[in-house]
Amino acid sequence: MGHQVSPxxxxxxxxxxxxxxxxxxxxxxxxxxxxxxDVLLAVMDPGTAVAGCFTKSKSRSAPVDxxxxxxxxxxxxxxxxxxxxxxxxxxxxxxATVKAVASAAARLLKCKPHNIYQASTGVIGEPLxxxxxxxxxxxxxEAARPDAWSEAARAIMTTDTFAKACTVTAxxxxxxxxxxxxxxxxxMIAPDMATMLVFIFxxxxxxxxxxxxxxxxxxxxxxxxxxxxxDTSTSDTVLMFATGAAGKPVKALASAADVRLKGFxxxxxxxxxxxxxxxxxxxxxxxxxxxxxxTGAENDRAAHRIAMSIANSPLVKTAIAxxxxxxxxxxxxIGKAGEKAIRDxxxxxxxxxxxxxxGMRDPxxxxxxxxxxxxxxxxxxxxDVGVGKGKARVWTCDLTHRYIDINGSYRS
Amino acid sequence: MGHQVSPxxxxxxxxxxxxxxxxxxxxxxxxxxxxxxDVLLAVMDPGTAVAGCFTKSKSRSAPVDxxxxxxxxxxxxxxxxxxxxxxxxxxxxxxATVKAVASAAARLLKCKPHNIYQASTGVIGEPLxxxxxxxxxxxxxEAARPDAWSEAARAIMTTDTFAKACTVTAxxxxxxxxxxxxxxxxxMIAPDMATMLVFIFxxxxxxxxxxxxxxxxxxxxxxxxxxxxxDTSTSDTVLMFATGAAGKPVKALASAADVRLKGFxxxxxxxxxxxxxxxxxxxxxxxxxxxxxxTGAENDRAAHRIAMSIANSPLVKTAIAxxxxxxxxxxxxIGKAGEKAIRDxxxxxxxxxxxxxxGMRDPxxxxxxxxxxxxxxxxxxxxDVGVGKGKARVWTCDLTHRYIDINGSYRS
Numbered sequence: 065m066g067h068q069v070s071p072x073x074x075x076x077x078x079x080x081x082x083x084x085x086x087x088x089x090x091x092x093x094x095x096x097x098x099x100x101x102d103v104l105l106a107v108m109d110p111g112t113a114v115a116g117c118f119t120k121s122k123s124r125s126a127p128v129d130x131x132x133x134x135x136x137x138x139x140x141x142x143x144x145x146x147x148x149x150x151x152x153x154x155x156x157x158x159x160a161t162v163k164a165v166a167s168a169a170a171r172l173l174k175c176k177p178h179n180i181y182q183a184s185t186g187v188i189g190e191p192l193x194x195x196x197x198x199x200x201x202x203x204x205x206e207a208a209r210p211d212a213w214s215e216a217a218r219a220i221m222t223t224d225t226f227a228k229a230c231t232v233t234a235x236x237x238x239x240x241x242x243x244x245x246x247x248x249x250x251x252m253i254a255p256d257m258a259t260m261l262v263f264i265f266x267x268x269x270x271x272x273x274x275x276x277x278x279x280x281x282x283x284x285x286x287x288x289x290x291x292x293x294x295d296t297s298t299s300d301t302v303l304m305f306a307t308g309a310a311g312k313p314v315k316a317l318a319s320a321a322d323v324r325l326k327g328f329x330x331x332x333x334x335x336x337x338x339x340x341x342x343x344x345x346x347x348x349x350x351x352x353x354x355x356x357x358x359t360g361a362e363n364d365r366a367a368h369r370i371a372m373s374i375a376n377s378p379l380v381k382t383a384i385a386x387x388x389x390x391x392x393x394x395x396x397x398i399g400k401a402g403e404k405a406i407r408d409x410x411x412x413x414x415x416x417x418x419x420x421x422x423g424m425r426d427p428x429x430x431x432x433x434x435x436x437x438x439x440x441x442x443x444x445x446x447x448d449v450g451v452g453k454g455k456a457r458v459w460t461c462d463l464t465h466r467y468i469d470i471n472g473s474y475r476s
Numbered sequence: 477m478g479h480q481v482s483p484x485x486x487x488x489x490x491x492x493x494x495x496x497x498x499x500x501x502x503x504x505x506x507x508x509x510x511x512x513x514d515v516l517l518a519v520m521d522p523g524t525a526v527a528g529c530f531t532k533s534k535s536r537s538a539p540v541d542x543x544x545x546x547x548x549x550x551x552x553x554x555x556x557x558x559x560x561x562x563x564x565x566x567x568x569x570x571x572a573t574v575k576a577v578a579s580a581a582a583r584l585l586k587c588k589p590h591n592i593y594q595a596s597t598g599v600i601g602e603p604l605x606x607x608x609x610x611x612x613x614x615x616x617x618e619a620a621r622p623d624a625w626s627e628a629a630r631a632i633m634t635t636d637t638f639a640k641a642c643t644v645t646a647x648x649x650x651x652x653x654x655x656x657x658x659x660x661x662x663x664m665i666a667p668d669m670a671t672m673l674v675f676i677f678x679x680x681x682x683x684x685x686x687x688x689x690x691x692x693x694x695x696x697x698x699x700x701x702x703x704x705x706x707d708t709s710t711s712d713t714v715l716m717f718a719t720g721a722a723g724k725p726v727k728a729l730a731s732a733a734d735v736r737l738k739g740f741x742x743x744x745x746x747x748x749x750x751x752x753x754x755x756x757x758x759x760x761x762x763x764x765x766x767x768x769x770x771t772g773a774e775n776d777r778a779a780h781r782i783a784m785s786i787a788n789s790p791l792v793k794t795a796i797a798x799x800x801x802x803x804x805x806x807x808x809x810i811g812k813a814g815e816k817a818i819r820d821x822x823x824x825x826x827x828x829x830x831x832x833x834x835g836m837r838d839p840x841x842x843x844x845x846x847x848x849x850x851x852x853x854x855x856x857x858x859x860d861v862g863v864g865k866g867k868a869r870v871w872t873c874d875l876t877h878r879y880i881d882i883n884g885s886y887r888s
Contacts, residue, residue, distance in 0.1 A: 121811030123819045153807050155820060155836035188804035189837045295791045295805075296812035378790065378875075379707045379883055386884030392600035393707075395565050399533030400708035407535045408567060424567035425601045463790075464884075465877055471791055472798030472876075 072345035072353055072441060072461070073226040077217070080231045080244045082210035084267040085109035085307025089208040090219035093196035096148030096186055101219035103197060104145045105204040106263065107173070112307045114140035114181065115276035117283045119300035125152030127182040128299055130162045134178040138272030140305055141173045143181040143263060145220050146197060147248070152188040152298040164194035165201075172205050183261050183301045185222055185248065217246040220261055223470065224250040228342040234268075234331035237313035237324050241268040245335050249343035250292075260343055262287065262302040264335065268328060269308030270317055277320035278329055279304045286336035289368070289458040291375050292347035344459045349466030352384055353459060357446045360411075361454030366403040368456040370449060373401035381463035387438040389431055391419045398447060409450025415443070484757035484765050484853060484873070485638040489629070492643045492656045494622035496679040497521035497719025501620040502631035505608035508560025508598055513631035515609060516557045517616040518675065519585070524719045526552035526593065527688035529695045531712035537564030539594040540711055542574045546590040550684030552717055553585045555593040555675060557632050558609060559660070564600040564710040576606035577613075584617050595673050595713045597634055597660065629658040632673055635882065636662045640754040646680075646743035649725035649736050653680040657747050661755035662704075672755055674699065674714040676747065680740060681720030682729055689732035690741055691716045698748035701780075701870040703787050704759035714748075756871045761878030764796055765871060769858045772823075773866035778815040780868040782861060785813035793875035799850040801843055803831045810859060821862025827855070 086108055090101040116135055118128050134140075144165055151158045166177035173179070184192065217227035228247040233240055249260030270278070283302055317325060345353055356374050361367035374380055377397040383390035391412050398405050408423035415437025418426045437443065443462075498520055502513040528547055530540050546552075556577055563570045578589035585591070596604065629639035640659040645652055661672030682690070695714055729737060757765055768786050773779035786792055789809040795802035803824050810817050820835035827849025830838045849855065855874075 119811075120814075121808070122813070122815070122817045123807050123811030123822065153804065153819070153822075153832065153836060155834060157836070188807060189832065191836075295789050295808060298808055298811055377707055378879070382880050382883035385880065388884070392565065395535050395600060396533070396707060396710055399531075399535030399710055401534070402532075403534070405534045407565070410535065410565075420565065420601065422567060424565060424569070424603075463880065465880055467790070468794050468797065468875065468877055468880065471794035472800070 069225045070346045070350055072350055074342065077214055077227055078229055078231060080213035080229055081242055083242055083244050083265045083307065084309030085112060086265045086305070087208035087210055088212040088216045089204040090212065090215045091200045091204050093146065093200055095146060095192070095196055101215060102147045103200055104216050104219040105142060105201065105208060106216070106265070107142045107205065107208050108140055108305050109307050109309065110141065112140050112305050113138060113270060113272040113275050115272060115279040115304045117280055117302040119297055121296050121298050123153060123298050125150055125184060125299040126154060126158035126162045127151055127184045128301060130166065131181050131301065131303065134181060137178055139179055140181055141175040141179040142169050143183070143303060144169060144197065145183045145261065147220050147222050148186040149184060149190055149192045150186045150188045150299050151184040151192040154189065154191050157191045161192045161194040165197050168198035168201050172201060181303055183299065183303070185220065185261055185299055188298060213244065213246065220246070220248040222248065222250070223348065224248050224346055226346060228339060228346070230335050230338040232331040232335045234328040236268050236328045239310050241266055241310045241328065243331055243335050245339050247339040247343060250346045250348055260287065260297060260300045262339055264304040266306050267308070267310040268306050269310060269312045270306045274317050274320050275304060275306050278325065278332055281329070282332045282336040285333060286340040290340045290344040291372060291458065291460050292344065341459055344461055347461035348470045349464040350461030351464055352462045353442045354384055354461060355442065355444045355457065355459050357457045358449065359446070359455045360448040360450050360452065362404045362452045363454040364456055365454070367454040368458070369403050370398055370401040370405065370447070371456045371458040373397045374445065374447070375458050375460035378463055381460065384443055385462035385464045389414050389419065389434050389438050394445060394447060395420070398449060404451045405449035406451055411448040413446045481637045482758045482762055484762055486754065489626055489639055490641055490643060492625035492641055493654055495654055495656050495677045495719065496721030497524060498677045498717070499620035499622055500624040500628045501616040502624065502627045503612045503616050505558065505612055507558060507604070507608055513627060514559045515612060516628050516631040517554060517613065517620060518628070518677070519554045519617065519620050520552055520717050521719050521721065522553065524552050524717050525550060525682060525684040525687050527684060527691040527716045529692055529714045531709055533708050533710050535565065535710050537562055537596060537711040538566060538570035538574045539563055539596045540713060542578065543593050543713065543715065546593060549590055551591055552593055553587040553591040554581050555595070555715060556581060556609065557595045557673065559632050559634050560598040561596060561602055561604045562598045562600045562711050563596040563604040566601065566603050569603045573604045573606040577609050580610035580613050584613060593715055595711065595715070597632065597673055597711055600710060625656065625658065632658070632660040634660065634662070635760060636660050636758055638758060640751060640758070642747050642750040644743040644747045646740040648680050648740045651722050653678055653722045653740065655743055655747050657751050659751040659755060662758045662760055672699065672709060672712045674751055676716040678718050679720070679722040680718050681722060681724045682718045686729050686732050687716060687718050690737065690744055693741070694744045694748040697745060698752040702752045702756045703784060703870065703872050704756065753871055756873055759873030760882045761876040762873030763876055764874045765854050766796055766873060767854065767856045767869065767871050769869045770861065771858070771867045772860040772862050772864065774816045774864045775866040776868055777866070779866040780870070781815050782810055782813040782817065782859070783868045783870040785809045786857065786859070787870050787872035790875055793872065796855055797874035797876045801826050801831065801846050801850050806857060806859060807832070810861060816863045817861035818863055823860040825858045
């Protein structure tokens with residue numbers, strides 16, 4: 065909070081329509097922040113299906129553990145999110161906090177505690193007292209309404225410089241369904257004020273297992289393809305809720321491969337990618353969005369690792385911050401990725417201009433040609449590594465002085 | 477060049493004694509730098525054994541390929557090093573350059589081209605014309621002398637802010653032998669001006685295969701344990717030459733496990749670690765040396781990966797630059813390493829003070845206690861991950877504004 069808005073921010077916050085079966089409310093608990101909303105409650109109608117994807121960290125937070133356990137049942141009635149304290153690395157006290165919040169919300173909604181999902185973002189290692197949250201719940205339940213999307217997106221922010229949301233529609237079995245998503249994240253992510261949290265809501269009627277498949281696939285090509293600093297939070301969470309209020313299909317959707325889901329899957333992909341790019345655009349200190357496409361790798365996984373090696377290289381990122389088309393650093397990052405690459409077949413383009421091919425500088429390449437591209441807000445790098453047909457595309461931002469200002473300052 | 481000397485630099489350049497059978501000369505080729513030595517020739521007496529360790533990059537430079545090929549024979553007569561151009565990603569022209577330099581030196585020394593070792597550091601992707609080097613060789617051969625260590629260490633610098641060298645002695649089979657080493661590196665290493673090169677010379681008589689074992693072992697616990705930015709050069713090279721001038725042992729040294737080598741191995745370890753720490757101390761923009769010790773991992777390899785995950789985390793490094801004892805970021809970096817760690821047994825100390833144990837903040841910990849340590853030049857972090865007996869120790873430096881200044885500027 066308090067940092068200037070990223071120059072890469074979208075022009076305005078989008079208009080999100082209501083989602084039948086979802087109501088939202090925000091409140092101020094004062095747990096860490098003063099005079100700003102820091103808690104979000106979303107209540108869903110009974111029968112809402114849920115799916116989730118989480119951090120792969122080995123030291124994940126208590127709320128993440130709770131959500132993973134809860135997913136087995138596949139049903140959700142509410143999600144409670146707080147900003148300012150991540151409830152991570154808080155031992156048994158952290159588990160007790162999660163249970164206390166779940167029990168309090170479950171009592172109010174007359175459901176099982178495991179139908180209450182939770183996410184927390186903020187400092188880690190500080191005990192999170194559940195009382196300010198449980199005390200706020202009755203009033204939040206009362207106040208919840210279908211049109212509070214902007215407030216919701218704002219309440220979950222930490223170091224974010226703008227609120228992030230997206231809405232799309234799709235045809236599903238003859239009906240029009242809507243998908244809304246909100247996200248927070250600003251830097252790929254530190255446990256200290258920069259976890260990525262995403263909440264997606266739809267009125268489509270999709271069974272939990274099918275929803276999970278769809279969500280995992282979309283996350284794989286969006287949130288798993290962005291990085292700001294290569295650091296992974298203890299708390300990264302993507303949750304998706306399907307109320308089914310748009311009406312059940314005539315014949316149940318038994319598989320994510322069902323041809324009727326094609327349009328929905330595509331819409332979900334585009335929503336996830338839009339939100340993921342908003343996170344990358346709000347990368348701490350970001351001045352430029354960097355898009356990296358790798359082709360010709362042994363397989364898609366190898367391509368992804370090579371692309372991430374480029375995207376996470378501090379030397380690539382500082383060069384781009386300096387508007388320096390230093391493609392030698394791209395070669396370096398390909399080399400260090402540990403995946404097969406045929407040096408003498410490498411082909412690299414920047415802004416559509418071939419800078420290197422067949423393992424050496426393109427004789428026709430003139431640096432002046434790509435200077436206008438380097439000076440822009442969106443830098444596109446492609447690399448073909450000459451091995452096979454694997455491909456991947458990832459996004460990151462540049463590494464600037466402001467990243468160090470934001471992350472090097474005392475927490476106080 | 478031109479950057480202020482690292483505040484972590486040693487007080488003075490050490491006095492290196494001559495090594496029997498080694499002569500050194502430096503010259504100015506003007507390939508990239510003007511008015512400074514940029515080429516180093518070391519000539520060794522016939523019969524000199526050689527060993528080498530190299531970058532694991534998949535896009536390594538032409539000189540690295542050349543050295544790897546040459547090692548099969550195990551004998552060296554000279555090494556030629558130039559600074560300013562890495563001869564990396566230069567295709568067939570790069571290979572031709574390496575061959576031209578080797579042939580020219582071999583003609584003068586009347587030896588095989590593959591007895592001539594080479595290393596290059598500097599910009600990549602620029603063709604390296606061999607002529608300025610081959611033209612300088614006759615004069616360098618003439619001028620070579622046993623006491624030019626300081627000039628030698630200076631001639632191979634690029635973005636280094638100080639010249640790096642170390643000397644040690646050891647008893648070997650009743651004789652005192654000497655090991656000298658020089659290094660360049662300033663940042664773990666970019667292809668653009670910050671490759672790590674190390675050249676070690678000894679008068680000990682050690683056969684190539686035994687020398688290789690000893691060197692690989694020492695490199696494993698020194699140069700492979702430092703990182704500045706996690707970036708890996710196309711050109712990293714450690715070469716070691718043993719002239720044997722101190723005299724052959726009565727009985728040949730057939731194995732690195734020979735008990736007579738114990739003292740020598742220990743001396744080599746200490747020399748490699750000293751040089752490695754000098755490289756870390758000259759990390760681009762470094763204000764603090766960071767030492768990270770991990771214990772309790774599944775095995776030593778796992779401990780090394782966890783330690784490197786902490787050492788390479790931009791969030792840990794910026795926090796330390798800001799003198800912020802942000803141990804939550806250490807937890808995050810442990811979590812993202814992908815190795816087993818038992819969250820509820822994690823124990824973390826900073827400057828010898830326990831900040832977290834049993835998966836949560838140590839109740840007795842007061843941040844004020846470690847502030848003096850955080851303000852110092854040498855920050856020590858330990859983490860026990862509670863799984864097994866694996867351990868590792870690595871070194872890095874903090875991530876400061878100067879790193880971005882150095883790496884974000886145009887190459888021109």
